[in-house]
Amino acid sequence: MTGATRGIGLEAAKDLLRRSLETHLVLLGRESLAARALPVLRTGSPHVSAIGVDLANKAGIRIAAAEIEDLLDAGELPALAGIVCNAGVHLSSALRTSDDGYELTFAVNVLATHLLLRRLQPHLRAPARIVVTVSDAHFGDLRHTGGTMPAPRWKGPAPAASAPTPRASSQRSTSSTNGPVACPTGSTSSPTTRASSPAPDWPRKRAARCRS
Numbered sequence: 001m002t003g004a005t006r007g008i009g010l011e012a013a014k015d016l017l018r019r020s021l022e023t024h025l026v027l028l029g030r031e032s033l034a035a036r037a038l039p040v041l042r043t044g045s046p047h048v049s050a051i052g053v054d055l056a057n058k059a060g061i062r063i064a065a066a067e068i069e070d071l072l073d074a075g076e077l078p079a080l081a082g083i084v085c086n087a088g089v090h091l092s093s094a095l096r097t098s099d100d101g102y103e104l105t106f107a108v109n110v111l112a113t114h115l116l117l118r119r120l121q122p123h124l125r126a127p128a129r130i131v132v133t134v135s136d137a138h139f140g141d142l143r144h145t146g147g148t149m150p151a152p153r154w155k156g157p158a159p160a161a162s163a164p165t166p167r168a169s170s171q172r173s174t175s176s177t178n179g180p181v182a183c184p185t186g187s188t189s190s191p192t193t194r195a196s197s198p199a200p201d202w203p204r205k206r207a208a209r210c211r212s
Contacts, residue, residue: 003086005033056098
């Protein structure tokens with residue numbers, strides 16, 4: 001079970017243990033939170049253990065799931081009869097990311113649940129049950145949150161700055177040439193003004209026509 005270290009998840013875990021004294025509940029969560037929840041849950045049942053995991057980290061989820069598989073294979077856990085995914089976060093913006101680069105709400109609420117279920121589903125033994133809880137807190141109004149958290153403020157991506165319009169590759173020059181221009185030996189020069197529509201690759205500001 002994820003999200004069983006506090007809040008509604010902790011109360012749900014207590015109820016699960018009260019309903020069946022044979023149930024062995026494995027908590028998946030941060031070690032610091034699990035350390036506080038274990039003594040509380042063990043007052044109702046000795047069959048409670050914990051595996052530390054950061055649900056915002058894909059590698060950590062794989063390691064935790066592998067540890068559960070090892071305990072099942074070794075017979076240290078009874079057959080897997082259910083998976084409860086209750087963990088989730090609610091943030092007021094989409095600016096925080098997980099270690100893997102995913103938006104944090106998506107990483108914990110969606111991706112972690114998917115990875116756990118895909119990995120552990122083959123180990124379920126009938127009759128088995130999968131429970132995934134969700135929250136209406138994303139609506140951000142009094143009816144859904146009870147005023148306990150602010151409404152999220154989502155912003156679209158900032159518009160990209162428009163690229164500057166490139167200047168024309170050739171601009172008409174207003175200058176003309178009236179001075180002498182060097183010509184090959186044996187020829188005479190006759191200075192002319194620049195043509196009104198020069199070729200685009202003509203690089204010089206002056207032009208002269210040389211006649212032999």
